[in-house]
Amino acid sequence: xxxxxxxxxxxxxxxxxxxxxxxFAVLVLARTRNLFAVVVLxxxxxxxxATILVALDAVDxxxxxxxxxxxVSTVLLLGALHLCKSEEARPAHRPWLPLLLSLAxxxxxxxxxxxxxxxxxxxxxxxxxVAPRYLxxxxxxxxxxxxxxxxxxGFDTLGETVVVFTAGAGIIALLRRRKHKEKGREGIAMRxxxxxxxxxxxxxxxxxLFALYVQFHGDFGPGGGFQAGTIFAAGIVFYAIIFxxxxxxxxxxxxxxxxxxxxxxxxxxxxxxxxxxxxxxxxDYFVLDKxxxxxxxxxIFWVEAGVGITVSGVMLKIFYMFASxxxxxxxxx
Amino acid sequence: MSGGVVEHFTYIVTVFLMVAGLYIVMARGNLxxxxxxxxxxxxxxxxxxxAPGKLIGGTAPILAPQYTxxxxxxxxxxxxxxIVVGVATLALGLALTVRIKETYGTIExxxxxxxxNAVQDAEDAxx
Numbered sequence: 001x002x003x004x005x006x007x008x009x010x011x012x013x014x015x016x017x018x019x020x021x022x023x024f025a026v027l028v029l030a031r032t033r034n035l036f037a038v039v040v041l042x043x044x045x046x047x048x049x050a051t052i053l054v055a056l057d058a059v060d061x062x063x064x065x066x067x068x069x070x071x072v073s074t075v076l077l078l079g080a081l082h083l084c085k086s087e088e089a090r091p092a093h094r095p096w097l098p099l100l101l102s103l104a105x106x107x108x109x110x111x112x113x114x115x116x117x118x119x120x121x122x123x124x125x126x127x128x129x130v131a132p133r134y135l136x137x138x139x140x141x142x143x144x145x146x147x148x149x150x151x152x153x154g155f156d157t158l159g160e161t162v163v164v165f166t167a168g169a170g171i172i173a174l175l176r177r178r179k180h181k182e183k184g185r186e187g188i189a190m191r192x193x194x195x196x197x198x199x200x201x202x203x204x205x206x207x208x209l210f211a212l213y214v215q216f217h218g219d220f221g222p223g224g225g226f227q228a229g230t231i232f233a234a235g236i237v238f239y240a241i242i243f244x245x246x247x248x249x250x251x252x253x254x255x256x257x258x259x260x261x262x263x264x265x266x267x268x269x270x271x272x273x274x275x276x277x278x279x280x281x282x283x284d285y286f287v288l289d290k291x292x293x294x295x296x297x298x299x300i301f302w303v304e305a306g307v308g309i310t311v312s313g314v315m316l317k318i319f320y321m322f323a324s325x326x327x328x329x330x331x332x333x
Numbered sequence: 334m335s336g337g338v339v340e341h342f343t344y345i346v347t348v349f350l351m352v353a354g355l356y357i358v359m360a361r362g363n364l365x366x367x368x369x370x371x372x373x374x375x376x377x378x379x380x381x382x383x384a385p386g387k388l389i390g391g392t393a394p395i396l397a398p399q400y401t402x403x404x405x406x407x408x409x410x411x412x413x414x415x416i417v418v419g420v421a422t423l424a425l426g427l428a429l430t431v432r433i434k435e436t437y438g439t440i441e442x443x444x445x446x447x448x449x450n451a452v453q454d455a456e457d458a459x460x
Binding site: 098103 | 343345347349356360362363365368370372386387389395403404407409412415417420422425429441443
């Protein structure tokens with residue numbers, strides 16, 4: 001600890017305090033039987049996770065976790081909870097066997113983890129292999145995370161985008177109902193709440209603008225398609241919660257959402273095929289322009305756009321499916 | 334190189350979170366609680382990946398002339414996509430839960446099994 005005392009101690013301290021808070025949140029979460037409290041606790045846990053990711057220099061990941069983990073998943077869990085109206089039952093017997101198994105697993109994993117390099121050891125193998133090459137900025141995009149995501153590991157990202165698309169399609173298959181008449185039903189809305197109405201009206205344009213900023217500034221700062229898509233969807237979800245689902249569906253109709261859901265993946269694949277047609281490999285951006293570096297920028301731009309479109313489509317569609325089911329359920333009663 | 338508990342504190346907490354998620358999935362019968370446990374398990378993996386990439390005194394991997402030390406960008410990329418896939422699969426699980434609730438009228442594992450057994454018994458009695 002001879003080096004500048006402040007740096008090491010403060011950074012480690014911040015991370016460790018946040019870790020303890022997270023462990024505490026999970027402990028309470030595991031013991032609580034009130035499912036509403038469980039959902040709120042999992043939101044808090046996700047937010048702590050986002051904070052710790054900032055402390056660990058993973059700003060892009062932190063942004064995604066804050067938008068997805070603390071935002072969208074909490075909304076989805078609350079939606080599912082509303083549909084299931086459930087309180088956790090008391091188990092018939094003490095769960096000794098799971099506890100024993102968990103402790104044994106923990107013991108083994110900690111034993112194994114002790115052999116891993118120290119926290120923040122600059123000589124650890126993880127810092128020796130490919131990371132130095134990524135940091136040389138071959139494609140001239142300041143945000144290395146964006147460069148790796150869209151260019152170096154483009155195949156990986158394509159796969160992930162397809163998984164997100166597939167999950168969206170699966171949810172449509174599970175929750176779709178063939179025909180129902182929408183007879184001008186208002187649905188649940190907070191139209192009487194003046195404060196929410198005014199604040200919502202003021203905020204929503206800026207949320208959408210921020211989503212676009214995150215999308216197109218992703219090359220230079222934290223951001224990119226995954227975050228932007230979620231934030232964009234969150235803006236519309238906010239609108240739906242305040243002004244009612246039907247109004248939101250008039251602004252962003254189901255057809256459009258379903259088109260977006262597929263269009264993003266197709267755009268991504270299209271960029272890959274464009275590389276093929278221009279004489280390169282699949283997802284080879286160097287051939288997309290006379291200047292290879294400019295070609296990279298072009299490829300990254302369109303790939304990120306594809307990711308953003310699909311992610312926003314899927315997030316919105318999922319919310320629509322859950323919300324409209326709740327609405328009909330409520331009307332049947 | 335090899336340190337003690339202090340140097341491996343992040344790993345230990347990661348393991349704790351992971352195992353807590355595992356325990357919730359195994360021990361709790363409520364399907365929504367199980368899914369929350371699953372997502373805790375999933376989230377702990379984020380730490381497992383991102384924490385080793387951190388360098389003390391480093392900064393986020395967004396290149397600028399005034400910085401020389403950057404944390405490792407590769408785990409960030411892997412986890413960023415994992416988060417979005419994670420919420421998509423969570424939503425799929427929740428959709429299944431909603432359908433189970435509509436079919437069985439409950440989302441407690443024991444009661445679902447009991448209902449299944451009752452149907453099975455009735456069929457056996459018929460044949």
